[in-house]
Structures are given as C-alpha cells and as structure tokens.
Amino acid sequence: MTADQLLALVAGILGGALRVGAPFLFVSLGECITEKAGRINLGLEGVLVLSAMCGFGGSYLTGSVWLGVLCAVLAGGALAALHGVLCSLPRVNDVATGIALMLLGTGLAFYLGKPLIQPQAPQLPPIELGNWSSSPAVKAALQINPLVPLGLLLAVALWWGFANTRAGLLVRMAGDSAQAARALGYSVPAIRIAATIAGGMVAGLGGACLTLFYPGSWNEGISSGQGLIAVALVIFARWSPLRCVGAALLFGGAGALGPALQAIGIGWGYHLFNIVPYVLTLLILVLSCKPGQLAAGAPGEFSAR
C-alpha cells in the first residue's frame, strides 16, 4: 500500500464517518427524544426508509432539494405520529407496534417509490473540506453533507434543552416518572405522542441524508437496518444526545470501511466488511448492557424491559 493509497484510505474512512454516519446521527437523536419520553420506537427503521423515499421523491418532483428535505421530515413525522397514537391505546405494546411500522414503512416506501428507482433527483450541495489537498481522492472523500452541521447543532441544542427548557424537562418527566407528570396536571400520552412525532421528524432528516447526499439515489436496499443500528446506538450513548454524535461517527467509520477499501482496489470480502457495523453494534450492546438491570441513564418508565 503506497502513501497516497493510505492517505486516501484514511480520508475515506474519516470523510465516510461523517457521510455514512449522518443517518445514524439523526435517527439516534430522534430515538433519543422518543425514549426520553418513555417510549421505544423500533419503527424508526421504517421511518428512515419511508422518509428517504419521500425526500427523494420530493426533490425529484419539485426540483428543489430543500423541499425534498421537508418532505422527508413530514413523512417521518407522519409515520411516527401513527406509532405515538397507536401506543397510547390500551394494551398496545410499543415494541410490537415498532415492528409493525418497520414493515409498513418499508412496504409503503417500496410501493410508492417504485417509479423513483431510475431517475436522478437534485442533490444536497456538499460543503468542501478537502480543498487544502491536491489529491482528488482526498477532495472527494472530504465533501461534507450540509445536514451534518445541522445535526451537530441539534445534538447540542437537545443536550441543553433537556436540562434547561420547560419542554425538555416535561419530556424527561414523562419518561422518568409518568406519575409525577400526571400529578402536575400534564397529559403523559400527549407528551409522549409529541416527543415521538418530533423524534420521527428528526429521523426523517436521516432519511434525507441517504437519498439526497450519500449514496444519493433511491433503491430498495438503501437502509438495510441502519435505522435499527441507530436505535441500538442510543443504548450505547446512554440516552445522551452528545454521546449520540460520537457513536454515530464511530458507526459511520465502520460503515465506510468497506467502500473505502473498495475505492483503493481491495475488493475481497466485500460482504464481510459490510457486516462490520452490525457486528460492532452487537459487541457494543454486549459490552454496554448489564444482565438483569436497565442500563445507567435509562429513562425510568421504559416499557421495553
């Protein structure tokens, strides 16, 4: 491996960490909001696929990529609203509902997105960070998704907001002690539905990243479990928006390994490199969970366990 190849590989993994990590960042932030309110939304996998399709379709049909992003956000919010309302019904379990919405979201996206597999939609304009280098490989690797800075801001805002704003405290109260929220006269289901919808909208931004930046087209294999990995990341990040950023970057890097190796001509074991993020998620779950108890930092009203 020459020095140029090594530089390209490192730049590929670093740039890829941001590029591939963007959907993980948004979905994990979205799940963070949802779980802080005491709900689990496994359906964010479906939200990711559906919003990716809607974002692409919106961008293609309107010709404006930002309207596409808006479509993705609205689609994510709509599917999450369904989850929020269903889970508020008596005897409806949020894990089962999440699985159902995972299937429904994927089905709807494949059904409505069938005509979108061929065309090219306007893409998000990249932020160039690689202009210092003369190597085209490095330049290409360091093109940054304009939604990523937004995601970082959002993470900081959420971290601050959960501790300091009325809305943030209400969400945490609904998640930590529903009784306390009820005692103060707030409707716990309403708070949870609102948090679930907000989470779905944030996750919708992740869907927009997939089809409007990288890989930048709509096809039926576009998400393949990334939403679910992001949901698992929240456990690893201990329900802290700031730690979600680190986790998303780590996973972006792992996910970029296969493409980066392929870019410098190592094609062996393509499928094996592609399973690295899933194996890494499992390892992290194994290391960060403790048998028989909730992980530290978990909202007290968690219905999953």
Place this chain on the structure above:
Amino acid sequence: MRSVLQQAALPVAAILAALVLFGGFVAFAGASPVEAWVILFKGAFGDWFSWQNTLQRAAPLMLTALCVAIPARAGLVIIGGEGALVLGGLAAAASAQVLPFTGWTGTVAVCVAGALAGAAWIALAGWLRQWRGVNETISSLLLAYVAIGLFKHLVEGPLRDPASLNKPSTHALAESLRIGGIAGSDVHWGLVLGVLACLAAAVWLRWLPSGFATRVVGGNPRAAQLVGLPAAGLILLACALGGGAAGLAGAVEVAAVHTSANASLIAGYGYAGILVAFIARQEPLAVIPVAILFGGFGAAGSLLQRRLGLPDASVLVLQGIAFVLILASEALRDVDWKALWARLFVIPGPTRDPSWRGKSA
C-alpha cells in the same frame, strides 16, 4: 368453539379492514380495488393451481412463524427469523456436499443440518439476553443482517459452484436428496413438515412439562423464579426450537424449491413470519390457517403485478396495514360492546340514572 370464534373475531375484522384500506391504495395507484380483491382471492384460493402455489408458500411461513411464536411464549420478542432461514438453507446446501448419506436418510440429514444452524443462530440471541441482558429484538434482527452478509460472502466465494455464472449459487443438491412433491401435485412435503412442526409445538406447549414451564417463564417470570424453574435453560430451549423451525424452513426451500442455496432464498419469509405469528397470537395451531392465508396473499402478489400493473411491493403494503390494524384491534378486546352500544344509540330517558356520564359529573 365459541371462544375460538371470539378470539378470531378481532383479527378477522382487522384483516378485512386492511383489505378495504389496501383497496384505497390500489385506487390511488389508478387501478380498480374490486378487481384487486377478486385477483387476490382468485390468485390465492381460486383454483387448484392457485391452491398449490398458496400451500407451497405457506410451508416456510408456518416454520418462520414458529420462530416468533415459540420464543414469544417464553417472553421473548424474536424478529430475526430471516437470518435463521438463510443460514439454515446454507447449512443444508453445504451439508449435502459432505454428508455420506443418500436417499431419505440424506434428506433427513440435510434438514437436520439446516435446523441446527437456525437453532444455533437464534439461541445466540437468547444467550446474549441471558448473559448480558442484550435486547433480543434488536440483537436478533442485527444477527439477521450478519447472517445475510455471511450467506452472500460464502455463496459468492468459498461455497460457490463455478458453473453458476449469472446467479451465484452453491452446488445443487443431488437428485436423491431433494424433497419431492406430494403425489400428483406441485406441493412439496415441506408443507407436511410445517404442519407437523406446528402440531408438535402446540403439543409441547400445552401438554409437556418443559413446554408448560416455558409458558410460566414467559407469562409470569416472578412465579417461575419462586418455584425454581430453570428460566435461562428454558429460554435458550425456546429460542433454539424457534430458530430450528426457521432453519428447517431454509432447508426445505433449498431442498424442495431452489435446489441450491442462492439469493432467491432471501425472499422475506422471515419477516412475513413475524406477522403470521402475531396474528395467530403466538398460538402454534392458529399459525397453520394464518400462514395459509398469507401464503395466499403472497401467491396472488405476482398476479396483482401482472394483471393490474401494481408494484411488487403491494403485498408488503397489505401485510404492513394488516399488522398495524391487528395490533390496534387489541385495544378493542376488552371493550364492553353492550355499554358502548347503549351509550351511543340508546337515548337515556328522564328517569334513567346517568351513570354513563362518569362519576365526576
């Protein structure tokens, strides 16, 4: 019998409602909903040809549904049946190359290999939960993606038959190892295996001590602990049995339908099995008719595509809507219909006690 009907009433109503909603989607796509319903019915149950197609698809659905239903009775939500199915199929194809058996013993050996691979895979998810408290819903689905990656790597690499040019496949199973059709039909013996597996699961859960203990562990963990049941072992057993069923589904698909392990195996039976199990309320006997119903929807799917030009994902949409409505219908299970009826349509006279207004009024 009456209670069975009562149990089934809500799911049936939910499926009917899902069909109505699906009609809306069909209309949205510019086709006639009535025509779509007719095609769904005819393509699934219209004639002997459709029935054969339906039953052929119902066989793997029964087995993958057991992969959800059996662990669910031990209190686990496992959704990674697709991974167990895929690895089961791969193990079946690989073992067919090395096992010395021929004839029906060989077929049995191939099926056992598939079941063992699937059992090990899902037991891994159960073990992770017991050992580290890892959420088995997430881990089993992650394991499914790992399994599919491994499958593709092995089928396109080390286990590939060099003669499979366009579509990477393993070596085809020898003729004598394959699972044939039930006399005079296209339906293979895998259907019988599926039905037998459901019956066996029902008998085990209902009448055998370990099955009963598993239900106690799932239904009331505290009670299980108090009477000293070996919960960890029972949970692992339930996962292994469920995974074994899904692995067997993969072996059957390879030995009866595809004749070798290739990408056709990744057809979503594992995910459809989740839905079948939930509609059957995790009851192995109910899995049989529900699997036939959804096998029918699957069989009619390609017909919808050909006749009405609907996308091939139409059946996925129908399944998704049905799943959501089935779960939502649970909320109606304990509704006092008489009281609701009275509240809505019986106008209380002046002498009536207005207790329906609630106590605070």
